[in-house]
Amino acid sequence: MIKTSNVAELEAISKNIRRHIVTMITAAKSGHPGGSLSAVEILVSLFFDRMKHDPANPSWPDRDRFILSKGHAAPVLYSVMAECGYTPVEELNNLRKLGCIYQGHPDVRFIPTLDASTGSLGQGLSLALGMGCGNRLDGRAGRIYCVLGDGEIQEGQIWEAAMFGAFHKVTNVVPIVDYNRIQLDGFVKDIMEVEPLEDKWRSFGYHVISVDGHDIAALQKAWDEAAATTTAPSVVIAHTIKGKGVSFMENNPKFHGTAPTRDEMEKALAELA
Amino acid sequence: MALSTTYELKPGMATREAFGRALAELAKSNSRIVVCDADLSKSTMTHFFAAEFPERFFSVGIAEANMVGIGAGLAAEGKIPFVSSFSVFVVNKGFEQLRTVVAYPNLNVKVVGTHSGISIGEDGPSQMSIEDLSLACSLPGFTVLSPADEKSMRACIALAVDTVGPFFVRAGRPKMPVIYDSEDGFKVGGSRQLLDGRDVTLMAHGLMVSESIRAAEALDAEGISARVVDMYSVKPLDREAIVRAAAETGAIVVSEEHLVDAGLGVRVAQVVSEEHPCPMAFVGLTDYAESGTPDELLDKYGMRASSVIAAAKRALARKK
Incomplete structure (x- = not known):
């Protein structure tokens, strides 16, 4: 598996991941392209650079963990895990088909190397914090990264978990908000505004790191800053663009949960060439 | 007897x-x-x-x-x-x-x-x-x-x-x-027969176990021989104990401090209907209760041996 801190290389990987996402969701004829494309650099920067993990030794106790709490963005996670060597690349286009390991939402029963099954929004941060406490009790250095949707944080459990994380100073867990500003029914500001987002996390006791979620170098600095902050847990608010990389999907609520047509896929792949 | x-x-x-x-x-x-x-x-x-x-x-x-x-x-x-x-x-x-x-x-x-x-x-x-x-x-x-x-x-x-x-x-x-003097003999999917009997089996979990024992003692005085089984493993069930009760006593009462149409009783009934149908009767709660002392509530809402006895007689009346 490739591990690199070179920004250009990580950007090239990101483009390839985007091609997988568009292709596999088109083949599946259903799925969530917008929120998968917005999280590409976040996951690429973690899996191919920052996180300590080893596809050849997936249950390595000291590894870093990853939880995609916004489980509907499964295509980005599947593409990244496949390119890391955890799962077969050639199966990606069987996404959502009966018997395929690439289920509609991440499922540990089908992919045991996943750190969590997700899909019901609001639950991943609690799970991550439980893992963080377990790691801390056993003196393991592994960190847990947990990607949340901006719509997802409308769920009350996220804030129960945030209180817990700050109160128990669970600094080995890093929540990341994929702040693409669109949810299923439209723009977050029109469905249930989450602003002032930084102030919310700060008032819950978090160290807030705001970053352009498509800027690899900025993400690298964010992971550094989170790791260096030990007095309080850190949250990374990643400002992203829903549908990033495909012009007609960008900032378009339609592509939260609609698969591209064949024609749209061809257009998208041309843009991602 | x-x-x-x-x-x-x-x-x-x-x-x-x-x-x-x-x-x-x-x-x-x-x-x-x-x-x-x-x-x-x-x-x-x-x-x-x-x-x-x-x-x-x-x-x-x-x-x-x-x-x-x-x-x-x-x-x-x-x-x-x-x-x-x-x-x-x-x-x-x-x-x-x-x-x-x-x-x-x-x-x-x-x-x-x-x-x-x-x-x-x-x-x-x-x-x-x-x-x-x-x-x-x-x-x-x-x-x-x-x-x-x-x-x-x-x-x-x-x-x-x-x-x-x-x-x-x-x-x-x-x-x-106190029902047991030892922690031995319990297992996932197990049950405990506390009294043997031949006319009817009284199954229960939680506090209705002791009430079922009291019911069996009262029934015994009336000449009705009741088996009492503690079904502490609500899931998985001791299917064999249920089938044996149905076959050997021919009538089963299930009592529980729980909604009667959603607890142990319906689970036992599923096994009985699949394996060895026999008359059954159920004791449990049917609605939300109210404030009161525990004893007052258990009396008012029928979580007592008297309810178990009445249920046993209902089931026995349907026995051929």
């Missing part, structure tokens, strides 16, 4: 206290045991554990959904988390979490719901868990236990520690009559 065994049913310990004490004892030799609490440790009795193992005790505040998730994360890292609160709160407020982050990935989380049923008393229906067994049994992979006294609760907690997989163990607030 005289019963082959008699039970003194002396006052004993509340099952919640038996849970709390057993947990603190087991944790001495098992460092994987951790506890999550939602501001009720003095009531659920996990404070015994907290006092001895503060570093393994996680206060989550009044946030049951988060508590279940934290427990699941700890289980994913190899811990044996006991997630405990009043049954009505942990099961109902945490249900979607029990489903999606515990049952679905089959994580080794142990849920202990205390203050179950109406015997919590004066606090009233918002605190009374009468649906918990139904909800817990609906979750694939869950083992569901409802012990009747101190020793059987201790045995159930030991089973939960030693058996990999999600558990729900039901505990109550009031002191319970």
Whole structure:
């Protein structure tokens, strides 16, 4: 598996991941392209650079963990895990088909190397914090990264978990908000505004790191800053663009949960060439 | 005819206290045991554990959904988390979490719901868990236990520690009559025959076990021979004991401090109808109760031997 801190290389990987996402969701004829494309650099920067993990030794106790709490963005996670060597690349286009390991939402029963099954929004941060406490009790250095949707944080459990994380100073867990500003029914500001987002996390006791979620170098600095902050847990608010990389999907609520047509896929792949 | 065994049913310990004490004892030799609490440790009795193992005790505040998730994360890292609160709160407020982050990935989380049923008393229906067994049994992979006294609760907690997989163990607030003098003889999917009989079988879990014993003694005085079986393992069921009861006594009564149309009774009826149909009758709750002393409530809502006796006669009247 490739591990690199070179920004250009990580950007090239990101483009390839985007091609997988568009292709596999088109083949599946259903799925969530917008929120998968917005999280590409976040996951690429973690899996191919920052996180300590080893596809050849997936249950390595000291590894870093990853939880995609916004489980509907499964295509980005599947593409990244496949390119890391955890799962077969050639199966990606069987996404959502009966018997395929690439289920509609991440499922540990089908992919045991996943750190969590997700899909019901609001639950991943609690799970991550439980893992963080377990790691801390056993003196393991592994960190847990947990990607949340901006719509997802409308769920009350996220804030129960945030209180817990700050109160128990669970600094080995890093929540990341994929702040693409669109949810299923439209723009977050029109469905249930989450602003002032930084102030919310700060008032819950978090160290807030705001970053352009498509800027690899900025993400690298964010992971550094989170790791260096030990007095309080850190949250990374990643400002992203829903549908990033495909012009007609960008900032378009339609592509939260609609698969591209064949024609749209061809257009998208041309843009991602 | 005289019963082959008699039970003194002396006052004993509340099952919640038996849970709390057993947990603190087991944790001495098992460092994987951790506890999550939602501001009720003095009531659920996990404070015994907290006092001895503060570093393994996680206060989550009044946030049951988060508590279940934290427990699941700890289980994913190899811990044996006991997630405990009043049954009505942990099961109902945490249900979607029990489903999606515990049952679905089959994580080794142990849920202990205390203050179950109406015997919590004066606090009233918002605190009374009468649906918990139904909800817990609906979750694939869950083992569901409802012990009747101190020793059987201790045995159930030991089973939960030693058996990999999600558990729900039901505990109550009031002191319970002593039925067992030993923790031996309990297993997942087991049952305990407490009295033998040939005319009817009285099955129960929790506090209705002692009431069923009293009912059997009263029926015996009327010349009706009743078998009594403690069905502490609500899921999985001891199917063999159920089939044997149907075949050998030809009538079954199931009594429980739980909604009558959603608990042990309907689960036993499913086995009986599949394996060996026979007349059955049920004792349980039909609606939300009210405030009162536990004894007043158990009287008013029929959680007594008299209800079991009446049910036994209903079932016997339908026996050919």
